[in-house]
Amino acid sequence: MSYTEIFAREYFGKVFYFCLKKTGNEQDAEELASDIGYEVISSLKNGAKPENFSAWMWAVANNVWAKWAKKKYYSHNASEETEESARDAESEFLLAEDLRLLRRELAFIRSDYREILLEHYFGGKSVSVISRELGIPLGTVMTKLQNGRKILKEGMNMAREFGIRSYSPEEVRFTNSGGMSRNGQPWESLSHLMYKNIFLEVYNNPKTAEELSLELGVALPYMEDDLKYLTKQTFLECNKGKYETNFCIIGREAQRQADAAARESTALLTKLLEERTDYINDVALNHGNAYYGNYQTYEEAKWTLLMYAFKNMFDNVCKYKKCSSPVRPDGGAWEIVGYQTIDFDLPNFVEFNISKRIKNAFFGMFRFKYEGIFGKIPYWLSESEIRALALFVRGHAEAAETEELEKLKKYGYIREKYGKAEPALLIFDEKEKIEFCDKEKRRLEKLDEEIYDLLKSAQEKTLDIMRVEMPRKFFEAPRQYNHVLGCLSINNNYICEQALCDGYLKYDARTSQTIGNFIFI
Numbered sequence: 001m002s003y004t005e006i007f008a009r010e011y012f013g014k015v016f017y018f019c020l021k022k023t024g025n026e027q028d029a030e031e032l033a034s035d036i037g038y039e040v041i042s043s044l045k046n047g048a049k050p051e052n053f054s055a056w057m058w059a060v061a062n063n064v065w066a067k068w069a070k071k072k073y074y075s076h077n078a079s080e081e082t083e084e085s086a087r088d089a090e091s092e093f094l095l096a097e098d099l100r101l102l103r104r105e106l107a108f109i110r111s112d113y114r115e116i117l118l119e120h121y122f123g124g125k126s127v128s129v130i131s132r133e134l135g136i137p138l139g140t141v142m143t144k145l146q147n148g149r150k151i152l153k154e155g156m157n158m159a160r161e162f163g164i165r166s167y168s169p170e171e172v173r174f175t176n177s178g179g180m181s182r183n184g185q186p187w188e189s190l191s192h193l194m195y196k197n198i199f200l201e202v203y204n205n206p207k208t209a210e211e212l213s214l215e216l217g218v219a220l221p222y223m224e225d226d227l228k229y230l231t232k233q234t235f236l237e238c239n240k241g242k243y244e245t246n247f248c249i250i251g252r253e254a255q256r257q258a259d260a261a262a263r264e265s266t267a268l269l270t271k272l273l274e275e276r277t278d279y280i281n282d283v284a285l286n287h288g289n290a291y292y293g294n295y296q297t298y299e300e301a302k303w304t305l306l307m308y309a310f311k312n313m314f315d316n317v318c319k320y321k322k323c324s325s326p327v328r329p330d331g332g333a334w335e336i337v338g339y340q341t342i343d344f345d346l347p348n349f350v351e352f353n354i355s356k357r358i359k360n361a362f363f364g365m366f367r368f369k370y371e372g373i374f375g376k377i378p379y380w381l382s383e384s385e386i387r388a389l390a391l392f393v394r395g396h397a398e399a400a401e402t403e404e405l406e407k408l409k410k411y412g413y414i415r416e417k418y419g420k421a422e423p424a425l426l427i428f429d430e431k432e433k434i435e436f437c438d439k440e441k442r443r444l445e446k447l448d449e450e451i452y453d454l455l456k457s458a459q460e461k462t463l464d465i466m467r468v469e470m471p472r473k474f475f476e477a478p479r480q481y482n483h484v485l486g487c488l489s490i491n492n493n494y495i496c497e498q499a500l501c502d503g504y505l506k507y508d509a510r511t512s513q514t515i516g517n518f519i520f521i
Contacts, residue, residue, distance in 0.1 A: 003044050003053055008123065011057060012037060022065055036064045037124035110210060111224060113148035116141055172196050172249060172338045175487055177479075178325030181332025185233055190336065194218070195230060199338060203249045204471050206242035234328050248480060249338035250488065254469040259346060261461040262490040269454045269490065270498035276447045277305050283444075284434050291434055293427030296515070299506055303515040304426045306505070307350060307366045310495050313448070317455045318485065323478035335479045337487060349496040350516075353380055361390040366492070366516035370500065376513040377411050386519075389413055393423050393521055412513045426518040455490070462489035 015036055019029035040060050050056030115134070119125045127145065131138040174190045189195050194216070201207060201215055209227055213220040227243055230236045236243045281298060284291050292301045325333040353365045363386045367374055381389070388404035391397060392414060397405065408414045415424045436444060466475060466484060474480045499505040507515075 003050070004041055006053065007037070007040055007044075007057065008118070011054075012121070012124070015061060018061060019065075022069075032065060032068050034124035034126070035068055036061045039064050111220065113144055113151065114220070116144050117148045120145055171341045172200060173341065174336050174338050175483070176334050176336045177483055178334035179332060180334060181328050181330040183330045185328060185330065185332055186235070186334055186336050189230065189233060189235060194226065195235070198226065198230065198243075199235070199245050199249065200340075202236065202243050203245045203338070206239065206244040208241050209243070212243070232329065234326070245338075247336050247338065248470050248474040248484060249340065250469060250484065252340050252342050254465050255339060255342050255346075255488070256344065257465050258462055258488040259344070261465070262458065262488075262494050264461075265454050265458040265490055266494045266498050269451065269458070270495050270502065270504075272447060272451050272454070273306055273310055273495060274499065274502065274504045276444070276451065277302060277309060279444065279447065280434065281305075283436060283440050287435060289432055289434050291428065291432045293423070293425075293429065295423045296426050296512060300512050300515050301426050303368065303505055304366060304518050306495065306499060307352070307492050307516065308518070310492060311352060313451055314455060314486070314489075314491070317452060317459055318482055319478075323482060325479060335483050337480070337483050339487075347493040347497040349500070350492045352492065358383065358387050358390055361386075361393075361519060361521045363389065363517075363519045365518070368496070368516055370496075371507050373507070373513065373515065377413075377517070381411075389423075389519060390521065392421075393427055393519055397421070413517070424512055425514045428518060428520045430521065458490045459485065 012033070016029060016033045019032040019036070020026065023029045023032055040057055043060065048056075116130055116136075119130045119133075120127065125133070127141045128138060130136070131141045134141070171193075174186070176186055176190075180187070197216055198212060201212055207215070209220060209224050212218075212227070213223040216223070218226075227236065227238075231238055231243070234246055237246055280291075292305065325335045327333050349369055351367050351369075353367060363381065365377075365380075367379075384401065385404050385407055388400035389408055391400040392405060392408070405414065409421075413424055414421055416422075462485060466481075466488065470484065474484070496505070
């Protein structure tokens with residue numbers, strides 16, 4: 001903190017009291033205090049560097065007082081009284097109130113009032129100077145000074161009871177989809193505890209900056225800066241001076257209800273999906289079709305086949321089947337949903353990383369949080385690595401960059417077998433489409449119908465919960481709708497948990513570390 005700020009915040013009230021004792025009246029005290037303030041600030045701006053600020057400041061005050069007294073009482077020149085009517089008894093409350101309370105209330109008063117009050121009482125400026133410097137009519141300055149003083153006095157006479165979040169912050173977790181911004185959003189802000197509390201306060205309950213300041217126990221200037229930043233980054237929107245989130249936050253009870261609804265369908269739905277996966281594989285074997293390639297065993301391939309089938313069928317049931325993430329500042333395109341912390345366990349076995357398309361091929365991965373599989377490969381492959389992988393899978397390793405191929409070997413996507421390099425992931429080859437006969441089609445259609453009926457029923461239960469929990473504006477927003485539905489309704493986590501429980505999915509030391517990874521060519 002600079003000496004100028006120290007003087008304005010800690011000494012100006014004391015200086016005024018000093019002047020009042022010296023002059024005996026408020027008008028002269030205000031004039032003298034302004035002169036002292038001007039001299040102190042001017043000296044500091046001109047390079048004064050006091051070793052003992054307090055002693056130096058009071059020496060300046062006494063010197064200015066001596067000059068002022070000589071001019072005031074020994075000169076026959078009458079002092080100017082051009083703004084006497086505007087000052088009346090405005091300085092009186094400074095003496096009657098505790099300066100600590102005054103500083104507290106200034107932190108929570110509206111910025112347009114605060115600026116004028118600080119300039120007048122702590123900056124020592126007259127109303128005409130403030131009017132000129134701020135470009136505000138003189139009458140407006142006088143009115144705001146009077147109203148601001150009233151607000152301050154009312155606040156100083158009451159015991160502030162700040163909101164509970166200033167003492168017991170409530171955590172909230174988030175999920176996101178889409179691509180991050182260059183400045184690290186959304187996670188740069190989602191990891192900030194104060195921002196989380198702001199989101200919780202204004203979700204479905206718009207509040208002004210002043211209301212948030214009091215609720216969270218944060219000085220209004222800091223709160224205003226945070227709100228401007230979060231609005232610019234599109235986390236918040238401001239309507240008629242009130243802030244609210246641009247995303248929804250799902251409460252604990254809604255999550256509990258959604259979990260119970262999902263578990264009602266999990267066992268039967270997983271069994272049908274397992275049956276469907278095995279049936280398609282049996283048909284493919286009968287037709288001599290290697291529709292998932294020849295580089296993973298069927299036991300390994302099931303990890304991907306089961307998850308991929310469920311994801312596609314779930315998406316087909318969604319109200320909004322295709323919708324892109326909203327465009328954000330700094331090159332981002334993401335969507336988020338918040339969830340209040342819960343006191344029960346949700347299945348957390350798998351996450352899907354969005355597929356990346358590279359010249360008629362695209363790569364994707366299901367990342368399994370089971371037996372340490374999650375950490376055995378990189379979180380994601382770079383575009384150049386995916387391009388090299390696609391070339392290698394197609395048999396054009398010579399066209400790929402050697403450095404990228406070496407990385408893929410290190411990660412486990414390329415392995416040596418019988419002295420020859422080969423891919424080590426599931427490969428969907430467009431040329432290997434399965435041709436079903438009529439009988440086979442009918443059985444598959446019957447399985448699909450049963451699965452879709454279960455999915456629709458499960459989603460409808462979740463939608464009933466969402467209709468109560470989510471504000472209508474989010475329920476009608478395609479991306480937010482899909483994101484919430486995908487997280488609250490039955491999802492890959494439930495299917496994976498049940499398939500492991502069934503013994504359908506198996507994992508041991510011989511299982512490929514790239515299970516869940518796939519590429520379409």
